[in-house]
Amino acid sequence: MTKPNPLNEREQADLVAFLDGELAGEAARALETKLSLDPAARAEAESLKRTWGLLDYLPKPEPSPSFTHRTLEKMAPIRTTAAMPLWRSLRRPWWIGAGWAAAILTAATAGYLGVGGDATDRHLTRDLRVIENKRFYDHVDDLDFLKSLDQPDLFEEDATGS
Amino acid sequence: MTAISETSAQMALRDPDVRVMLRVRADEPGAFAELVGQYQHRLVAVMHHLIGDATEAEDLAQEAFLRVYRARKKYRPRSKFSTWLFTIANNLARNSLRSRQRKPVTPFVSSESGSMGPHEQMVKDNRSGPMQKVQRKELADLIQEALAALNERQRVAVVLNKFEDMNYAEIAEVMGLTTKGVKSLLSRARMNLRAALAGYVYMDGAPAPEEESERPV
Numbered sequence: 001m002t003k004p005n006p007l008n009e010r011e012q013a014d015l016v017a018f019l020d021g022e023l024a025g026e027a028a029r030a031l032e033t034k035l036s037l038d039p040a041a042r043a044e045a046e047s048l049k050r051t052w053g054l055l056d057y058l059p060k061p062e063p064s065p066s067f068t069h070r071t072l073e074k075m076a077p078i079r080t081t082a083a084m085p086l087w088r089s090l091r092r093p094w095w096i097g098a099g100w101a102a103a104i105l106t107a108a109t110a111g112y113l114g115v116g117g118d119a120t121d122r123h124l125t126r127d128l129r130v131i132e133n134k135r136f137y138d139h140v141d142d143l144d145f146l147k148s149l150d151q152p153d154l155f156e157e158d159a160t161g162s
Numbered sequence: 163m164t165a166i167s168e169t170s171a172q173m174a175l176r177d178p179d180v181r182v183m184l185r186v187r188a189d190e191p192g193a194f195a196e197l198v199g200q201y202q203h204r205l206v207a208v209m210h211h212l213i214g215d216a217t218e219a220e221d222l223a224q225e226a227f228l229r230v231y232r233a234r235k236k237y238r239p240r241s242k243f244s245t246w247l248f249t250i251a252n253n254l255a256r257n258s259l260r261s262r263q264r265k266p267v268t269p270f271v272s273s274e275s276g277s278m279g280p281h282e283q284m285v286k287d288n289r290s291g292p293m294q295k296v297q298r299k300e301l302a303d304l305i306q307e308a309l310a311a312l313n314e315r316q317r318v319a320v321v322l323n324k325f326e327d328m329n330y331a332e333i334a335e336v337m338g339l340t341t342k343g344v345k346s347l348l349s350r351a352r353m354n355l356r357a358a359l360a361g362y363v364y365m366d367g368a369p370a371p372e373e374e375s376e377r378p379v
Contacts, residue, residue: 013349020323022330022345050363051356055309055324057302061210063202063220071198071224075231 006040015045019052179243187234194234198227201244204326205251211321212255214310222258226251241335248326249336252318259314301362308358316351319344 007015011031017023018031034041175181179200185193205226209219229250237246309317318337322328330341330348337344356363 009349012353013345016349016352017330017345020330020348047356047363048352051352051359052324054301054305054359054362055320055355057298057305058211058309059302061207061216061219063206063223067202067206067220067224068195068198071202071227072195074224074228075194078228078232 006038006044011041012044015041016048019045019049175239177239177242177244180239183230183234183237183243184239186231187237189234194231197230201227201247204244205247208248208321208325209251209255211309211325212252212317213258214306218258222251222254226254229254242332244326245328245332245335248322248328252336255318256314304362305359308355311358312351312354316347316354319347320351320355323348 011034014023014027014031018028023031035045179197182193182197182200186197202223205223206219209223209226210216213219213222226247230247240246309320312320315337319333322333322336323330328336330344333339333344333348334341339347
């Protein structure tokens with residue numbers, strides 16, 4: 001038959017903490033007094049201590065002899081990745097990113113051209129050479145100068161197409 | 163706040179294992195192997211007590227070490243190294259137990275005790291004088307069953323306190339609780355253990371409290 005517990009829940013927790021060396025100050029002193037005066041509380045402490053001691057009967061599991069070797073073996077790929085130069089470790093994500101950017105750009109251009117229709121295509125075709133050479137035209141101050149460059153005698157050799 | 167952080171950092175630096183971990187962080191050859199060598203027995207033992215399966219315990223211990231290695235560059239010594247390691251271990255064990263709960267798995271006790279549950283067996287043994295009959299191995303099985311019957315948090319607290327000799331503050335850090343919470347958890351755990359193992363507490367022939375109280379003073 002189970003005997004009624006001589007301690008309330010808080011005292012019980014204090015007792016366990018006391019046995020674990022975790023109770024200090026006034027609470028510890030109060031519990032010490034209780035233990036010295038109350039045989040039931042002493043018996044409670046004793047049975048808790050003994051129960052705790054039973055856990056020493058549990059076998060101590062040991063790792064298998066190959067544990068260290070297997071662990072270090074698993075670690076090797078991580079170490080290799082970590083030792084890889086930055087540019088190598090970044091290479092794949094960079095290409096993936098560039099691929100995605102190109103795909104998005106293509107899709108956006110196609111979408112834009114699709115919306116613009118034939119008229120846009122014609123404009124782009126007509127202006128293509130201008131667009132291609134825009135960086136040269138940026139240095140040209142006026143249109144007359146540009147036209148003068150078109151005189152055949154200035155670039156005779158080139159004009160022959162040789 | 164800063165003062166507290168500095169103090170704990172200084173305390174941590176006094177921990178020799180923190181210094182080994184800092185060598186691991188610096189990729190010093192052999193440092194990680196040293197750490198594994200130092201902690202493998204403790205980590206596997208704790209995992210085994212928490213999980214109950216030797217193979218799974220080793221796998222989880224290995225995973226804990228690998229996580230330590232992967233996180234080495236971010237490592238900052240804020241507490242004892244063991245506290246950090248067992249926090250990782252506890253998280254892994256908890257995840258494993260939770261995924262196990264989703265699948266029906268038999269409890270982690272050897273089958274030598276027969277088909278009776280621990281409580282039935284203890285009742286039977288109580289009637290027929292268990293102290294003399296129960297062998298050490300069987301007793302270990304019963305104790306392991308009692309440990310396994312605790313809820314997950316109580317079991318973690320017990321294992322860390324008993325086998326890792328961690329104080330309440332360290333257990334609190336590992337489990338993400340307050341020290342007050344740990345105190346209450348351990349108190350309830352020990353009551354449960356005592357209830358489960360009541361028939362075996364005085365098996366060495368020492369007088370039980372009932373007998374003691376009957377003695378003339």
